[in-house]
Amino acid sequence: MSESLQRQKIILNHFPDDEIEFFATDELVTVEPLEIIEGFDLLNKRSYGPFRPGKRDQVPLWVALKWFQRRKVKKIIVPTWMSPENLELALLDERTEPEKFTSRLPLHWHQVYKLLRESEVKLHDDEKTEEKIKTLVSEILANRKEKMKAEVVSLKPGHMISNIGLTEINIFREAFAHVYKVFDARIE
Amino acid sequence: MTTQEFPSTTSASDNNDNINDINVNHNNDSSTTTYHNADSTVEYNNSLSGLDKEDDAEQIINLLDNDNEENEIFLMDIENVVTSHYDNIKQGYINERCAPDLLPYLKNDVEQLLSSLKQLNIRETQIRQTRMRRVTEKDLVELMDKERAYHYLRCYLRTRLTKIESQCALILKRNEYVDRLSDAEKIFALDYMNMINKHFDDLVWKNIPVELREKESDLLVSLDLSRIIFCRVKEDLGELSVSDNNSSQDTIKLEKDGIYALRYETISSYLIDGSIELL
Numbered sequence: 001m002s003e004s005l006q007r008q009k010i011i012l013n014h015f016p017d018d019e020i021e022f023f024a025t026d027e028l029v030t031v032e033p034l035e036i037i038e039g040f041d042l043l044n045k046r047s048y049g050p051f052r053p054g055k056r057d058q059v060p061l062w063v064a065l066k067w068f069q070r071r072k073v074k075k076i077i078v079p080t081w082m083s084p085e086n087l088e089l090a091l092l093d094e095r096t097e098p099e100k101f102t103s104r105l106p107l108h109w110h111q112v113y114k115l116l117r118e119s120e121v122k123l124h125d126d127e128k129t130e131e132k133i134k135t136l137v138s139e140i141l142a143n144r145k146e147k148m149k150a151e152v153v154s155l156k157p158g159h160m161i162s163n164i165g166l167t168e169i170n171i172f173r174e175a176f177a178h179v180y181k182v183f184d185a186r187i188e
Numbered sequence: 189m190t191t192q193e194f195p196s197t198t199s200a201s202d203n204n205d206n207i208n209d210i211n212v213n214h215n216n217d218s219s220t221t222t223y224h225n226a227d228s229t230v231e232y233n234n235s236l237s238g239l240d241k242e243d244d245a246e247q248i249i250n251l252l253d254n255d256n257e258e259n260e261i262f263l264m265d266i267e268n269v270v271t272s273h274y275d276n277i278k279q280g281y282i283n284e285r286c287a288p289d290l291l292p293y294l295k296n297d298v299e300q301l302l303s304s305l306k307q308l309n310i311r312e313t314q315i316r317q318t319r320m321r322r323v324t325e326k327d328l329v330e331l332m333d334k335e336r337a338y339h340y341l342r343c344y345l346r347t348r349l350t351k352i353e354s355q356c357a358l359i360l361k362r363n364e365y366v367d368r369l370s371d372a373e374k375i376f377a378l379d380y381m382n383m384i385n386k387h388f389d390d391l392v393w394k395n396i397p398v399e400l401r402e403k404e405s406d407l408l409v410s411l412d413l414s415r416i417i418f419c420r421v422k423e424d425l426g427e428l429s430v431s432d433n434n435s436s437q438d439t440i441k442l443e444k445d446g447i448y449a450l451r452y453e454t455i456s457s458y459l460i461d462g463s464i465e466l467l
Contacts, residue, residue, distance in 0.1 A: 010343070010350045013286055013415070023278070038326040042333045043304060045272040062336070063329055072325060107467075158430035158440040159449045161418075169418045169467055172449070176416055 013177060020166050024111030025062035030077040032056050037072065061112065065119050076121045081105055082113065084129055087136040094143040101144065101163040110167040113137055144168055152179070273301040274337055279465050281344040286418075286466040287459065288411045288452055290351050290359055293370040298344075301337060308334050348373065356381050357407035413453040418467045421446050425463060430454060 008016065026044075032054065039049030048059050056077065059067075067073045080086065086104055093102035106112075116123065117134075124130040148168055151161075152175050276297040284291055308330065315327070352359060352369070356377055359365040369377060384407070393401055425442035430450065442448070447467065458464040 010285070010347050012347070012350065012354075013288070015285070023282070026278075038324055040326045040329050040333075042274075042330075043272070043301070043308075043337045044274040062332070066329075066332065067325075158428070158438060160440070160443075160446050161449055162445075162447045164418075164447055166467065173418065 013173065015170060015173075017170070020108075020170060021111045021115055024108035024115065024166070025060065025065070027061050027106075027108050027112055028058045029061050029064045029079060029112075030056050030058050031064045031067065031073040032075055032077065033067070034072060034074050037067075061115060065115065065121075068119060068121060076116065078116065078121070078123050079106075079112065081109065082116075082123065082133065084124070084132050084136065087133060087140065091136055091140050091143065094140055094147070098147065098150075101147070101161065101165075101168075102140075103163045105140075105163070105165060107164075107166055109165050110137075110141060141167070145171070148172060148175075152176075273297040273304070274340070277301055277337075277344055278340045281340055281347060283459060283466045284344060284347045284351070287456075288413055288415050289456075290348070290355065290365050290368050292368045292460060293348070293373065294344075295370060298341065298370075301341060305334060305337060349376065352377050353380060355409055355411065356384065358409055358411070361408070413456070414451045416449050417452045417455075418447065418449055419455060419459070419464045420467055421448065421458075421464055423463050425458060428454060 008019070031051075033051040034053055036053065037049060037051040039047060039051070041047045042060070048063070049057065051057055064073065064076045068076055081090075081104060090102045090104040093100075093104060122130065123133045144165070145168075148171060151159075152172070273296075276294060280291070280294045280297065312331070352373060355365075359369070360377055360381055366374070421442045421444060424444045427439045428442050428450075430438050430440055440448075442464075455464050459466065
């Protein structure tokens with residue numbers, strides 16, 4: 001947990017990016033341990049392990065990243081939705097359906113991707129494919145942002161925006177807060 | 189006020205009531221540690237599937253020794269396994285930060301999470317005192333987990349304090365909001381209100397003629413309950429009326445796991461009963 005996160009001032013109806021990244025670290029990922037690690041119980045009442053070298057097992061992302069840093073795991077196996085095949089299909093969905101967000105990506109998709117990248121986790125064994133994943137992710141995000149711009153104008157209460165990611169919600173939230181501030185100031 | 193609610197790592201050692209409940213096994217390097225409290229019994233069955241035949245034989249015996257009462261709690265916990273106190277506090281914090289008005293205080297979750305944290309602290313002090321075993325990876329993960337739980341708790345309570353400070357007069361004026369405060373928060377809100385009033389009196393009001401004073405209206409903030417919020421629906425809730433300005437009678441169907449952009453006032457009751465969570 002970063003120092004800055006602990007000392008942050010609380011602003012209502014707003015989450016800074018590093019805070020939603022912190023929420024995303026509770027997501028589960030698969031790791032391949034390098035040594036024997038005892039199993040553990042977490043306060044969210046779930047148990048993990050015990051871990052053996054070479055035996056793949058699921059842990060929360062924050063544990064995986066810590067172990068990766070400390071070289072306790074050989075690698076973090078990226079989630080299946082982050083495969084180039086799935087991302088290609090997701091991008092295709094985004095392009096063909098202007099009204100909807102693709103159902104191929106989870107809520108925390110962009111945070112998980114960012115966290116893995118920041119920790120220099122290999123997204124794929126092949127370097128070319130890794131580059132492709134990066135391009136696809138940025139294209140999907142750009143596409144979704146365009147979609148959101150159109151949506152801000154038309155978004156009315158009661159709109160179902162399933163499959164939207166938390167990054168996108170955070171952008172929306174900020175946009176709305178701003179729009180309302182302008183309106184309130186002008187109308188008064 | 190917040191500092192009162194958090195037992196520090198060192199002060200936890202004062203409470204030795206539960207020390208007998210903790211069994212630390214020093215027979216080998218990879219020693220096993222087992223708690224015998226109701227909270228951890230839920231893990232017992234989950235861990236059975238992954239147990240090693242040798243090192244954990246004793247653990248199994250210990251777990252099987254639990255009396256029936258604990259097993260009942262364990263069965264109850266299985267049903268609630270998705271909503272642990274940790275998860276509730278995390279979601280409670282997100283809800284509190286996104287909602288425009290003050291939400292009910294999660295008394296049970298705060299208390300239960302604090303007591304689990306207290307037990308972890310006691311265990312940690314014990315391990316430190318014995319100095320018999322090396323610090324393992326498991327200890328480090330559990331330590332970090334503890335810090336994360338404290339972080340969410342701190343954020344939850346601080347968010348509420350921020351809200352109480354900014355909406356103090358309104359909260360104290362309306363009974364429904366007063367009921368949502370914890371005992372400590374009530375004291376805080378009253379003290380804060382008195383302080384603000386005294387400050388304003390000393391600084392401004394005493395210089396203004398009595399007939400021109402309009403104290404109350406300045407402090408009463410208006411809440412933007414019609415603000416658009418983002419929420420996920422946890423169970424099918426049927427039709428919801430989302431008519432805007434009474435011009436049209438639009439209804440939408442709230443489906444399980446759907447994410448919606450809605451006006452806060454239309455779903456505030458669902459948020460309190462827990463069938464909707466904010467994002």
